[in-house]
Amino acid sequence: QVQLVQSGGEVRKPGASVKVSCKASGYTFTAYYMHWVRQAPGQGLEWMGWINPHSGDTNYAQQFQGRVTMTRDTSVSTVYMELNSLRSDDTAVYYCARAKYDSSDSWGEGTLITVSS
Amino acid sequence: SYVLTQPPSVSVAPGETVRVTCGGIKIVTYHVHWYQQKPGQAPVLVIYDDNDRPSGIPERFSGSNSGDTATLTIDRVEAGDEADYYCQVGISTGNPRNHFFGPGTKVTVL
Numbered sequence: 001q002v003q004l005v006q007s008g009g010e011v012r013k014p015g016a017s018v019k020v021s022c023k024a025s026g027y028t029f030t031a032y033y034m035h036w037v038r039q040a041p042g043q044g045l046e047w048m049g050w051i052n053p054h055s056g057d058t059n060y061a062q063q064f065q066g067r068v069t070m071t072r073d074t075s076v077s078t079v080y081m082e083l084n085s086l087r088s089d090d091t092a093v094y095y096c097a098r099a100k101y102d103s104s105d106s107w108g109e110g111t112l113i114t115v116s117s
Numbered sequence: 118s119y120v121l122t123q124p125p126s127v128s129v130a131p132g133e134t135v136r137v138t139c140g141g142i143k144i145v146t147y148h149v150h151w152y153q154q155k156p157g158q159a160p161v162l163v164i165y166d167d168n169d170r171p172s173g174i175p176e177r178f179s180g181s182n183s184g185d186t187a188t189l190t191i192d193r194v195e196a197g198d199e200a201d202y203y204c205q206v207g208i209s210t211g212n213p214r215n216h217f218f219g220p221g222t223k224v225t226v227l
Contacts, residue, residue, distance in 0.1 A: 102207030103150035107159040
């Protein structure tokens with residue numbers, strides 16, 4: 001079965017960077033795009049962007065352009081999301097989610113990133 | 118950017134039908150997807166491409182899309198359906214496809 005296993009929670013200071021990983025199993029890694037979605041405490045879902053694991057092509061939501069980088073390592077079926085210049089309002093649970101055309105049919109468990117001085 | 122609107126909350130008695138709306142300009146031109154999220158859990162896809170159900174999702178869940186409004190319908194509501202529900206669309210505007218979520222609707226089972 002499809003499994004997306006994310007790295008553990010992290011605490012960072014404002015201005016720092018964080019890199020979250022998402023290891024996929026149970027399907028052909030390069031056959032499905034991967035989205036990253038975040039959710040601030042008590043708030044809704046916010047789409048951050050996607051990566052094509054086959055080509056490495058990416059597309060980022062406008063509000064994250066210049067601050068986010070999505071990469072992949074096909075040898076270990078893992079995608080990564082790095083967010084720079086962290087602010088307190090970046091505190092959120094970050095999810096990876098496998099793309100099924102325009103929807104997301106499998107989600108990771110989420111990674112809590114806390115930004116605090 | 119594309120703005121989606123949802124009612125913040127709806128309430129329903131067990132066994133009744135609840136409809137959650139998702140508004141957007143000419144939303145009928147896009148495929149709409151719906152996610153259920155329970156507290157402390159990751160979202161789960163319950164409807165994709167307007168009205169298709171992933172395997173394992175009960176037939177009680179259905180969707181429709183017309184004009185400026187898409188609707189998620191849950192028939193014979195159960196206590197376990199209490200959750201937040203989000204609509205989502207993917208849009209190409211001459212660039213790679215971008216995705217947008219609605220603000221979410223809390224469904225409370227009375």
